[in-house]
Amino acid sequence: MDRFSLTSPRVYVPLGLVVILFIIPLMVRDPIFLHLMILIFFYAYLTLSWNIVGGFAGQVSLGHTAFTGIGAYTSTLLFIQLGLTPWIGMFAGAFLAALMAVIIGYPCFKLRGAYFALSTIGFLEAFRIVVENSNEVFGIPIKGAQGMEVPLRGDSLLYFQFLDKEPYYYIILIMMFIALYVTYRISKSKFGYYLLAIKNDLEAAESLGVNIAQSKLKAAAISGFLTGIGGTFYAQLILFIDPANIIGAYLAFEIVFIAVIGGRGTLLGPILGSFLLIPVSELTRVYLGGTYFGVHLIVFGTILIVVMLFLPRGINDSVLKVYHWVIEKLERKGSHALEGVASR
Amino acid sequence: MALLEIKSLNKNFGGLRAVIDFDLSIQKGEIVGLIGPNGAGKSTVFNLITGVYPPDSGHILFNGDPIVNHKPYETCLKGIGRAFQVVKPFPDMTVLENTMVGAFSRVEGAGKAKAKAIEVLDFVKLTPKRNFMAKTLTIADKKRLELARALATDPSLLLLDEVMAGLNPKETEDTIALIREIRERGITLFIIEHVMRVIMSLSDRIAIIHHGSKIAEGVPKEVAQDERVIKAYLGEAYVFTRN
Numbered sequence: 221m222d223r224f225s226l227t228s229p230r231v232y233v234p235l236g237l238v239v240i241l242f243i244i245p246l247m248v249r250d251p252i253f254l255h256l257m258i259l260i261f262f263y264a265y266l267t268l269s270w271n272i273v274g275g276f277a278g279q280v281s282l283g284h285t286a287f288t289g290i291g292a293y294t295s296t297l298l299f300i301q302l303g304l305t306p307w308i309g310m311f312a313g314a315f316l317a318a319l320m321a322v323i324i325g326y327p328c329f330k331l332r333g334a335y336f337a338l339s340t341i342g343f344l345e346a347f348r349i350v351v352e353n354s355n356e357v358f359g360i361p362i363k364g365a366q367g368m369e370v371p372l373r374g375d376s377l378l379y380f381q382f383l384d385k386e387p388y389y390y391i392i393l394i395m396m397f398i399a400l401y402v403t404y405r406i407s408k409s410k411f412g413y414y415l416l417a418i419k420n421d422l423e424a425a426e427s428l429g430v431n432i433a434q435s436k437l438k439a440a441a442i443s444g445f446l447t448g449i450g451g452t453f454y455a456q457l458i459l460f461i462d463p464a465n466i467i468g469a470y471l472a473f474e475i476v477f478i479a480v481i482g483g484r485g486t487l488l489g490p491i492l493g494s495f496l497l498i499p500v501s502e503l504t505r506v507y508l509g510g511t512y513f514g515v516h517l518i519v520f521g522t523i524l525i526v527v528m529l530f531l532p533r534g535i536n537d538s539v540l541k542v543y544h545w546v547i548e549k550l551e552r553k554g555s556h557a558l559e560g561v562a563s564r
Numbered sequence: 565m566a567l568l569e570i571k572s573l574n575k576n577f578g579g580l581r582a583v584i585d586f587d588l589s590i591q592k593g594e595i596v597g598l599i600g601p602n603g604a605g606k607s608t609v610f611n612l613i614t615g616v617y618p619p620d621s622g623h624i625l626f627n628g629d630p631i632v633n634h635k636p637y638e639t640c641l642k643g644i645g646r647a648f649q650v651v652k653p654f655p656d657m658t659v660l661e662n663t664m665v666g667a668f669s670r671v672e673g674a675g676k677a678k679a680k681a682i683e684v685l686d687f688v689k690l691t692p693k694r695n696f697m698a699k700t701l702t703i704a705d706k707k708r709l710e711l712a713r714a715l716a717t718d719p720s721l722l723l724l725d726e727v728m729a730g731l732n733p734k735e736t737e738d739t740i741a742l743i744r745e746i747r748e749r750g751i752t753l754f755i756i757e758h759v760m761r762v763i764m765s766l767s768d769r770i771a772i773i774h775h776g777s778k779i780a781e782g783v784p785k786e787v788a789q790d791e792r793v794i795k796a797y798l799g800e801a802y803v804f805t806r807n
Contacts, residue, residue, distance in 0.1 A: 410668045410677070417665045420654035427614065427648070429640040429669030429717055 229550035241393060245386045254385035260498045261392040262453065266471075267478045267490035268399035269446035274476065275485035276403075276412060277439045278419030279329065280337045282472055283344030286324070287317040287444045289351070289467035291451025296370055296461055297360060299379070306370075306380040306456055314448035321444025322437050329436045341469065348467040367462025370455055380456045388457055395453065396491070399446055404487055406442075415439055419485070470517065474501075477520045481527045483536025492539050497523065565628050567592040567752050568613070568721055573622035575608055582608045584776040586622070590721070595743070595753040597767035597784075599760075601797055605776040606756045607649060610723050613754075614639045614646055626721070641669060645719030647710040649726045649756070655699035659690055659709055662698050666716030681716055688712045688742060704735045715746070722746065724755045728762050740766060760802055764788065772797060 226232055245254060266288070274280050294316050295309030328339040352365040362368065373379040382388060406412040414435045417425035426432055455461045465471065474497075482493020497520060504516040531538055566589045573586040583605045590596050598606050612619050615634040624632050631639055640646075654662050663681035664674070671677050685691050688708050693701065698709060707727055714722060724743070728736050740762060747753060757763040763770065764784045771781040774796045780787055787793055788802035 408674055410672065410674070413661065413665050413668060413674075413677075416657060416661075417654055420656055421652045423616075423636075424648070424652035424654065424713075425665065426636040427640055427646045428666045428713060429637050430665070431635075431637045 227554065229547045229554065233547060233550070238397075242390075245389050251385045254389055256499065256502055258385065258388050258392055258457065259502065260494050261389075261396045262450065262457075263474065263478055263498050264491045264494035265392060265396045265399050265453075266447060266450045267475050267482065267494060268396065268403055269443050269450065270475050271403060271479055271485065271490050272406060272415075272443040272446075273436075273439045274479055275489070276406065276415040276419065277436055278415075278485070279436060279439075280476065281340045281443075282337045282469075282476060283324075283340035283342075284443075284447055284475055285467050285469070285472040286344045286347050287321060287447035288451030288454060288471070289347065289463070290317040290320055291448030292455040292461045292466045293351070293362065293368075293451075294448075295452040296368060296455050297362065300368070300371060301360060305378055306452055307378075310380075310449050310452040313452050314445045317448025317451070318441040318445040321440040325437050325440040329433065329440075341472075344467065344469060344472060348463045348469075351463040351467060365463060367460060367464075370459040370461070372459065380452075381459070388453075392453060395449070400487065400491070402442070402446070407487060411435065411438065416485075470514075473517070474520065477524055481524055481534055483534030486534065486536040488540070489534050489536040492535055496535065566590060566625075567594075567627060568754070569623070569625040569628075570609075570613070571623040571625075573609070573612060573624065574620045575605075575612055575617075576620055581776050583612065583619070586773070586776075586778055588771055588778070588781075590752060590754060592720075592752050593747070593750070594768045595747055595755065595766050597763040597770040598754065598756045598773060599758070599763060599770060599797065600773040604773045606773055607725060608776075609773070610646065610725055610754075610756065613723065614644060640717055640719075643718070643720040644723065645714035645717050645721070646723040647707070647714050647725060647727055649729070651703070651706040651710050653698035653701070653706050653709050653713075656697065658695050658697055659685065659701070659712075660694045662709055663712050663716050666713040669717045681712075684712050684716045687715070687745070689738075703730050704732075707731070707739070711742070711746075715751075719751060721752045721754060724753060724757075726756055726758060728757060728759045736762065760798070764802060764804065 244257065248254065266284070270281065270284050291310065291313035294313030295306045298304040298309035298312060299306055324340070324343050328336055328343070331339055351362065354362055355364050356362060373381045375381070375383045414425065414430045417428070417430055418432055418435060422432060451466060454466060478493035478497050479490055481497060482491070483489025500519055500523070501516040504519050508515045527535065568590040570586060570588045573583055575583040586609060588596070598609065600606055611617060613624060614636045615631065615638065616636055618633055623630060626642060626644065629642065631642060634642070654665065660678065660681055663684055664677045667677040667680040667684070671680055682694070685694055688711055690705065690708050690712060693705060698706070701709065711727065728739060731739060736759065743753065743766060755763060755766065767784055769782065770784055770787045772779050772787060772793050779792050779796060780790045782790070785804070788798070788804070
C-alpha cells in the first residue's frame with residue numbers, strides 16, 4: 221500500500237484526529253466544554269515550548285512562567301499605553317522573554333541537575349515578588365499584586381479579543397500545532413541531536429565538538445520566545461493578568477508535571493500529558509476547589525507518583541504502542557478486504 | 565613542523581603536582597605511546613591537550629597554533645579527537661545517532677551526517693548494531709563506538725585513552741588491526757595504554773611518565789630496556805616476541 225494514500229490507516233487515522241479537533245467547535249457549542257479544550261491546548265502549547273529546554277536538553281526548568289509573565293505584561297502594557305494591538309505586542313513580549321531566558325540561563329546553566337532547577341525557582345519567585353511589589357515601572361503603572369485588566373474591545377480580531385470561545389479555540393489549536401512542528405523540526409536537526417547529546421553525557425558531547433553553553437542558551441531563547449507568546453494568549457483569553465497567576469509557581473510546576481507524566485523529551489508527550497491531566501485538574505477544581513484550594517495539585521502529585529512507579533518515561537511510549545496496535549489491526553483489516561475483492 | 569608540540573607543561577591540583585615540565589613532540593603520521601603507573605598524570609596530559617582545564621604554565625601547539633586556552637569543543641573542531649578511558653556513550657541514543665553527533669561537527673544536515681556516520685560505523689565494523697541503543701552494547705562494542713564517534717569528527721590527531729582495557733585477546737587483536745588501519749587513513753595517534761604487548765607493537769615512539777614527569781622517551785626497544793622505566797613501571801625487562 222502506498223504510504224501516503226488516504227486509504228492507508230497510517231495516514232487517515234492521524235489526519236482524522238486532526239480534522240476532529242478542528243470541527244469540534246462546530247459540533248459542540250457548550251462554552252464550558254470549549255473552555256476546557258482551550259485550556260488543554262494552552263497547557264500543551266506551554267509544555268511543548270518547555271520541552272525544548274526541559275525535555276530535549278534535559279534542563280528541568282521550574283520557573284518557566286517568568287516568560288509567560290513577561291509576554292503577558294509586555295503586550296498588555298503596550299496595549300494600554302500605546303494602543304498597540306496585542307498581535308504585535310505579542311512578539312515584543314516574546315523577544316523580551318527570549319532575552320530574559322538567555323540572561324537567566326547564562327549563570328544558571330553552569331549548575332547541574334537539582335541545583336539548576338532550584339535556581340530557576342529562585343529567579344521566578346524573585347521576579348514575581350518584584351512585580352507584586354511594584355506599582356509602577358519607569359513611571360508606567362503595573363499595579364503590582366492587584367493585577368491589570370486588559371482594556372475591553374469587545375469582539376475584535378484586530379485587538380485579539382473575542383466574545384465567543386471559538387476564535388480562541390482555533391488560535392490556540394493552531395499555536396499548539398506550530399509548537400509541535402517546531403519541536404519536530406528541532407528533533408531532526410543538528411541542534412536537536414546536540415541537545416540530546418548534552419542531556420546524555422555533557423563531557424562526551426563537548427569532546428565531539430558541541431558548544432554546550434551556546435546550545436543550551438539557544439534552547440532557552442527559543443523556549444522562552446514561544447512561552448512568552450503563550451503569556452499573551454492567556455492575557456487575551458482571561459482579559460486580566462496578575463503576578464500570582466501569570467508569574468505563578470503553580471503554573472510553572474503544572475507544566476513540569478504534564479511534561480514528566482506525558483513523556484519528557486518526546487514529541488507528543490506534552491499533548492498527551494495535557495489531555496490526561498487538564499480534564500482531571502478542572503474536574504477536581506470544580507468539585508473540590510472551592511473548599512480545598514490546590515487540591516488539583518495533590519491529584520497531580522498522586523498521578524505523578526503512580527506514573528513514575530509504573531511508567532517512569534511517561535505515558536507517551538505506552539500510548540504510542542496502543543496506537544500502533546490499532547493501526548496495524550486496521551491495516552490488516554484493510555488488506556483482507558482487498559484480498560477478498562481480488563479473489564472474487 | 566610537528567603536528568603536536570608540548571613544551572614545559574605544568575599542572576597542579578592544589579598541592580598535587582600532576583604534570584611537571586612535560587615536553588613532547590608528535591610528528592604527523594606517527595603512533596606515539598604514553599605509558600606509566602596509574603596516577604602518573606597520563607590522562608591529565610590528555611585533558612590539558614583537549615582543554616578540559618588549562619595548564620598552569622607551558623605551551624601546546626597544534627599545527628603551529630597555540631591551543632592552551634581552548635575549550636574541548638574547540639580542540640575537537642581544530643582536529644583533535646578523543647576516546648575516553650571510561651567509555652561515555654550516549655546511552656539513550658542508538659549507535660548510529662551517537663556517531664551522527666560526531667559527524668555533525670563536520671557536515672550540515674541530518675542526511676549527510678547519517679551517511680557519514682554509516683561510513684564510519686562500517687569502518688569500525690559496527691554496522692550490524694547500528695540501531696541498537698548504546699546502553700545495550702557490550703564493553704567491547706562500547707569501546708568501538710567511542711572510536712567511531714571520535715573518527716566521525718575527522719580528526720588529524722586521535723587521543724586514545726586505554727582503549728584495550730577490558731578486552732579479551734581476540735577483541736584486542738581486532739582493535740590493534742583497527743588502529744593500524746586508522747593510521748593508514750592518515751590519522752596521527754597518541755595512545756595511553758597499560759597492555760604492553762599492544763603499545764610496544766604499535767608505537768613508533770614511547771614516552772614514560774612517572775609522578776608527573778617524563779622519565780624516558782624513545783623507540784620501544786630502548787624504552788623496554790631502560791633501567792628507570794623498569795624500576796618505575798615494567799617490573800622486569802620487556803621481552804619482544806614476534807607479533
